[in-house]
Amino acid sequence: xxxAKSRSSDSAAGFSLVEVLIATxxxxxxxxxxxxxxxxxxxSNIGAxxxxxxxxxxxxxxxxxxxxxxxxxxxxxxxxxxxxxxxVSPETPAGGTGLAPSPAGTLGANTDGYVDYIGQFGExxxxxxxxxxxxxxxxxxxxxxxxxxxxxxxxxxxxxxxNKERGAANNGAGTLLPEEARLVTVKxxxxx
Amino acid sequence: MRSxxxxxAGFSVAEMLxxxxxxxxxxxxxxxxxxxxxxxxxxxxxxxxxxxxxRIAADSMSKDLVMAGSGAYAGGMTGALSNxxxxxxxxxxxxxxxxxxxxxxxxxxxxxxxxxLFSVPSTAAxxxxxxxxxxxxxELKVEAQANCPPAKTAQLCGFVEGMRxxxxxxxxxxxxxxxxxxxxxxxxxxHKDPLSKSYKKGAVVTMASLHTYYLLADDAxxxxxxxxxxxxxxxxxxxxxxxxxxxxxxxPRAPILLPNKPLSDPVGPWTTYGPKPPALxxxxxxxxxxxxxxxxxxxxxxxxxPRLPNLAGGFGQVQLTRAMLTDGPWCPDxxxxxxxxxxxxxxxxxRIKVRVQAPTEMRGPAGTLFRRAGTSGAGQHFVPDQExxxxxxxxxxxxxx
Numbered sequence: 001x002x003x004a005k006s007r008s009s010d011s012a013a014g015f016s017l018v019e020v021l022i023a024t025x026x027x028x029x030x031x032x033x034x035x036x037x038x039x040x041x042x043x044s045n046i047g048a049x050x051x052x053x054x055x056x057x058x059x060x061x062x063x064x065x066x067x068x069x070x071x072x073x074x075x076x077x078x079x080x081x082x083x084x085x086x087x088v089s090p091e092t093p094a095g096g097t098g099l100a101p102s103p104a105g106t107l108g109a110n111t112d113g114y115v116d117y118i119g120q121f122g123e124x125x126x127x128x129x130x131x132x133x134x135x136x137x138x139x140x141x142x143x144x145x146x147x148x149x150x151x152x153x154x155x156x157x158x159x160x161x162x163n164k165e166r167g168a169a170n171n172g173a174g175t176l177l178p179e180e181a182r183l184v185t186v187k188x189x190x191x192x
Numbered sequence: 193m194r195s196x197x198x199x200x201a202g203f204s205v206a207e208m209l210x211x212x213x214x215x216x217x218x219x220x221x222x223x224x225x226x227x228x229x230x231x232x233x234x235x236x237x238x239x240x241x242x243x244x245x246x247r248i249a250a251d252s253m254s255k256d257l258v259m260a261g262s263g264a265y266a267g268g269m270t271g272a273l274s275n276x277x278x279x280x281x282x283x284x285x286x287x288x289x290x291x292x293x294x295x296x297x298x299x300x301x302x303x304x305x306x307x308x309l310f311s312v313p314s315t316a317a318x319x320x321x322x323x324x325x326x327x328x329x330x331e332l333k334v335e336a337q338a339n340c341p342p343a344k345t346a347q348l349c350g351f352v353e354g355m356r357x358x359x360x361x362x363x364x365x366x367x368x369x370x371x372x373x374x375x376x377x378x379x380x381x382x383h384k385d386p387l388s389k390s391y392k393k394g395a396v397v398t399m400a401s402l403h404t405y406y407l408l409a410d411d412a413x414x415x416x417x418x419x420x421x422x423x424x425x426x427x428x429x430x431x432x433x434x435x436x437x438x439x440x441x442x443x444p445r446a447p448i449l450l451p452n453k454p455l456s457d458p459v460g461p462w463t464t465y466g467p468k469p470p471a472l473x474x475x476x477x478x479x480x481x482x483x484x485x486x487x488x489x490x491x492x493x494x495x496x497x498p499r500l501p502n503l504a505g506g507f508g509q510v511q512l513t514r515a516m517l518t519d520g521p522w523c524p525d526x527x528x529x530x531x532x533x534x535x536x537x538x539x540x541x542x543r544i545k546v547r548v549q550a551p552t553e554m555r556g557p558a559g560t561l562f563r564r565a566g567t568s569g570a571g572q573h574f575v576p577d578q579e580x581x582x583x584x585x586x587x588x589x590x591x592x593x
């Protein structure tokens with residue numbers, strides 16, 4: 001009887017220090033892991049924003065290139081815009097490359113004439129081989145004649161990514177990392 | 193037995209101190225992690241919402257802009273609408289009635305916060321006027337449509353009451369209308385809108401889509417909306433839009449008549465852009481220009497000569513400023529109620545900047561992060577504005593490019 005009583009009072013004595021420590025550690029670990037979820041959700045929101053921005057910015061460059069003259073004049077002779085600088089806003093008629101075919105590897109490295117830099121609000125910061133300090137996105141493009149119809153048809157490619165080191169993805173082959181956008185289109189001369 | 197009684201005596205002071213110290217440390221650590229988490233818990237859904245609103249704004253405007261200017265493909269005058277009138281306008285539909293030809297965006301110099309777009313959708317509802325109107329008429333006598341199925345007694349297929357349509361002709365004149373009555377067998381239609389002139393035989397009547405996008409910014413009620421109107425219903429599209437700036441870029445070259453295309457050829461286009469002038473010596477009695485002239489071409493030393501200047505050398509696009517788009521020459525002429533600036537026909541590309549903001553309680557003081565101040569005092573509850581800039585090259589306005 002006495003033994004039984006002492007056992008029950010023993011179990012009513014509460015937790016030992018070690019038990020409390022273990023329980024608290026478990027609780028803390030669980031809460032920290034929960035907090036990790038919020039960090040994850042923030043990261044994925046930032047990722048979603050970057051994906052949206054890169055896609056829209058790539059589309060914008062394609063539309064700019066698409067708007068350049070690549071047709072026939074009133075006499076039926078081909079005319080091509082090879083001088084417009086689309087890296088600045090508003091674009092200037094001279095000082096750029098327009099729709100001139102790009103050298104090899106403009107998607108793999110910042111090449112003057114085939115790159116522009118974008119700021120926080122999607123504003124253009126200009127071109128050049130090195131990005132200015134407040135660059136958030138880098139936009140590279142390439143203009144290649146279609147092999148089967150080099151005089152009249154162009155393949156336009158645009159690659160947009162956040163301004164950071166891309167490592168082995170900078171191989172010029174259009175390799176894509178997460179949150180980056182690459183768009184391709186074809187532009188052909190049309191008569192009036 | 194004694195020792196067991198001792199164990200029922202509870203903790204010693206030292207044990208209590210240690211336990212409390214551990215407890216306070218752990219709870220403190222947990223709170224320091226959970227406090228920012230609470231901020232994230234509140235802000236992240238707003239960030240998602242903000243980004244989605246930005247996507248919707250960009251997506252819907254691109255979709256309609258890319259189609260702007262698509263023209264009729266049946267009837268007399270086929271091809272892009274920009275060969276006849278200006279289908280993209282830097283104001284809200286209906287503004288010219290109030291004398292507004294460029295709705296300037298707040299804080300901008302050459303950007304508008306409104307844009308109206310006309311396009312002809314894929315539709316059978318395309319026909320032409322059968323005889324000259326005696327006066328600007330609400331009655332449209334039209335040709336039977338050759339593409340109507342023979343079994344259908346009604347020869348006006350496609351047209352229905354309540355449909356939004358446009359009428360336009362070769363002179364650069366156009367009028368929007370809403371069809372109010374269709375008499376199939378008699379080949380008559382009626383509409384309720386006043387016309388700017390009496391149209392001649394051959395003017396095109398076609399179903400048309402109107403899209404007006406504009407920014408509603410009302411500081412009194414704190415309403416900032418991107419709104420869309422189709423001319424009949426005007427609805428909010430995206431909430432909490434604090435900036436909509438639309439810039440216009442166009443062809444710097446003056447329009448010219450295509451050298452190998454006689455004006456008498458029934459099928460256009462006859463010019464690099466815009467409506468064709470009447471033949472030399474022929475006067476369009478419906479406008480105020482002289483014989484052989486229209487809003488784009490004067491007659492100088494017996495030949496057509498463009499009224500619009502070359503804005504720059506070469507053919508690189510230039511920005512069309514507010515001054516250029518509001519100073520004339522006016523098409524079809526300065527007296528027409530539906531007149532538009534001839535420089536609008538140069539338009540080739542549109543640049544749109546949109547900025548969206550979070551609700552008031554997620555915004556801090558006005559500045560770089562926030563265009564309009566909010567009520568949040570804590571940085572962890574900040575959801576900064578997001579702004580995006582995109583270009584659209586309407587395909588039908590760039591057929592020669």
